[in-house]
Amino acid sequence: MLSWMGRSSTAEKTGDLEQALPADTETVAPIAASVAEPLLTVRNVERSFDVGSQKIRVLKGINLSLYPQQLIMLRGRSGSGKTTLMNLMGGLDTPTEGEIHFKGRPFHTWNDDKRTEVRRKDIGFIFQAYALMPMLSAYENVELSLRMAKTPRSEWKARVTACLDLVGLSKRMHHRPFELSGGEQQRVAIAKAIAHKPSLLLADEPTAELDSQMAAQVMQVFKEIVKSENVTICMTTHDPTIMEVADHVYEMVDGIFVGE
Numbered sequence: 299m300l301s302w303m304g305r306s307s308t309a310e311k312t313g314d315l316e317q318a319l320p321a322d323t324e325t326v327a328p329i330a331a332s333v334a335e336p337l338l339t340v341r342n343v344e345r346s347f348d349v350g351s352q353k354i355r356v357l358k359g360i361n362l363s364l365y366p367q368q369l370i371m372l373r374g375r376s377g378s379g380k381t382t383l384m385n386l387m388g389g390l391d392t393p394t395e396g397e398i399h400f401k402g403r404p405f406h407t408w409n410d411d412k413r414t415e416v417r418r419k420d421i422g423f424i425f426q427a428y429a430l431m432p433m434l435s436a437y438e439n440v441e442l443s444l445r446m447a448k449t450p451r452s453e454w455k456a457r458v459t460a461c462l463d464l465v466g467l468s469k470r471m472h473h474r475p476f477e478l479s480g481g482e483q484q485r486v487a488i489a490k491a492i493a494h495k496p497s498l499l500l501a502d503e504p505t506a507e508l509d510s511q512m513a514a515q516v517m518q519v520f521k522e523i524v525k526s527e528n529v530t531i532c533m534t535t536h537d538p539t540i541m542e543v544a545d546h547v548y549e550m551v552d553g554i555f556v557g558e
């Protein structure tokens with residue numbers, strides 16, 4: 299399923315039409331945001347793993363560009379390679395072949411220390427299992443990410459409060475994770491992931507553990523922060539109703555994108 303909004307013309311303006319536009323999509327008039335440089339490019343990326351004496355090819359030639367303020371989704375069966383790709387995009391891993399540039403930085407040639415530094419400052423992660431510290435309150439969990447990003451202490455209070463407000467949890471900021479519902483915990487995880495103002499937010503199955511109402515709330519927050527926080531979100535999902543809000547859905551089958 300492909301669902302495009304005005305920003306689809308980004309790819310056209312940057313000469314990446316073949317990669318990003320489905321063949322039957324009409325060209326839409328460019329809008330101001332569409333002339334932006336890509337935030338992240340993945341070029342001819344392959345990733346293999348050595349398991350015993352065998353080499354397992356998981357990604358077999360992936361191409362993708364993410365632009366500012368996009369909400370992009372990856373779908374595909376379990377084992378198709380989505381998480382492997384997300385790990386590469388977030389600089390947690392490096393490709394066996396191909397190139398990954400994040401804001402022009404060559405992640406594929408950088409060592410882990412250099413990638414970690416960029417990651418802490420400019421990339422946020424959300425995982426299915428929330429990744430919240432159980433003994434810390436919602437407020438303290440969000441604060442932790444500012445501490446990690448070395449944000450000046452004087453800015454913490456305003457930013458933590460603003461982020462929890464953004465996800466609708468101002469009134470629950472002193473609750474610990476176990477005192478919150480699954481959806482609320484996931485919203486704390488979002489606040490935590492965006493607190494240091496990353497340009498890219500990677501979310502692996504962020505709604506998988508939630509009922510449809512809570513999942514809708516999380517998606518509403520995602521839609522809002524793409525604009526208000528100027529962040530690009532790339533997430534994996536299996537849920538077709540969620541895919542309807544995406545700027546683009548990439549379908550992965552056995553390590554490649556199909557239907558592009």
Ligand SMILES: Nc1ncnc2c1ncn2[C@@H]1O[C@H](COP(=O)(O)OP(=O)(O)OP(=O)(O)O)[C@@H](O)[C@H]1O
Pocket residue numbers: 347348349354356374375376377378379380381382383
């Ligand atoms: N470090 C690793 N070593 C060996 N094989 C791996 C490694 N990481 C991933 N794989 C294999 O790569 C394939 C793709 O895994 P991946 O987690 O990327 O799939 P996925 O599409 O995210 O699946 P799911 O939807 O279940 O999370 C799987 O067969 C997995 O076993």
